[in-house]
Amino acid sequence: MSSPLFVAIDTPALDQALALASAVTAHVGGVKLGLEFFAANGPAGVARVAAMGLPVFLDLKLHDIPNTVGKAVAALTPLKPAVLTVHAAGGRAMLAAAKAAAPAGCKVVAVTVLTSLDSTDLAEVGVSASPAEQVARLADLARSAGCDGIVCSGEEVAAAAVRWPEGYFVVPGIRPAGSDVGDQKRVLTPPEALARGASMLVVGRPITAASDPAEAARSIAASLDAAPALTATA
Numbered sequence: 001m002s003s004p005l006f007v008a009i010d011t012p013a014l015d016q017a018l019a020l021a022s023a024v025t026a027h028v029g030g031v032k033l034g035l036e037f038f039a040a041n042g043p044a045g046v047a048r049v050a051a052m053g054l055p056v057f058l059d060l061k062l063h064d065i066p067n068t069v070g071k072a073v074a075a076l077t078p079l080k081p082a083v084l085t086v087h088a089a090g091g092r093a094m095l096a097a098a099k100a101a102a103p104a105g106c107k108v109v110a111v112t113v114l115t116s117l118d119s120t121d122l123a124e125v126g127v128s129a130s131p132a133e134q135v136a137r138l139a140d141l142a143r144s145a146g147c148d149g150i151v152c153s154g155e156e157v158a159a160a161a162v163r164w165p166e167g168y169f170v171v172p173g174i175r176p177a178g179s180d181v182g183d184q185k186r187v188l189t190p191p192e193a194l195a196r197g198a199s200m201l202v203v204g205r206p207i208t209a210a211s212d213p214a215e216a217a218r219s220i221a222a223s224l225d226a227a228p229a230l231t232a233t234a
């Protein structure tokens, strides 16, 4: 089985992205390219990283009217992403349009509540539900709209995996014990998130900002090998 560990290569510098992907390739299951990389390098940059051979998670968090999102997803098809993100808050028709336009074999996953938000942040944008309640609501929406899974934090993934047994669960906000949390608010360690049912662990700065990214990735991968089997509870 390929590793659930994906490294988030958040940099505008193509050379740096290629060097990071090359350094960690033996220890990860794929690379995640997001807005920072895409804004600077566009589809051609994504193709350069993809040519290295690792699966690419293209994390553009699309959120617009259904027609626009469907056409944007169709335009990304030549890049053959393994996974694409859209925002669940875009609604049922937008989620269905994204899935309908996605290339065969590409998982469309819906971002529920960003891991940088807590209940105070949600209240500020008019959401009175807790992060756990909101993730459950948006997971049900994503599932019924035909998506393959969701993005949520490690705090919600066990309940989501119970609600949606065949779902694919992308979990960012991953921090090895003792590492800097940064702007993340809902975090879990790599083995804990895996044990709770994560399908993919997204790790950025704990690897990319390490003095030795290859060693950081190797160490996280080794911690996963020692992780206990799934113990998901609702």
Ligand SMILES: O=C(O)c1cc(=O)[nH]c(=O)n1[C@@H]1O[C@H](COP(=O)(O)O)[C@@H](O)[C@H]1O
Residues within 6 Å of the ligand: 008, 010, 034, 059, 085, 111, 113, 114, 115, 116, 151, 152, 172, 173, 174, 182, 184, 202, 203, 204, 205, 206
């Ligand atoms: O969709 C994502 O990947 C994502 C969703 C989310 O709720 N939180 C989140 O941090 N991410 C992404 O996961 C990565 C986390 O990076 P680090 O905090 O450096 O590990 C970033 O590239 C974020 O864009």
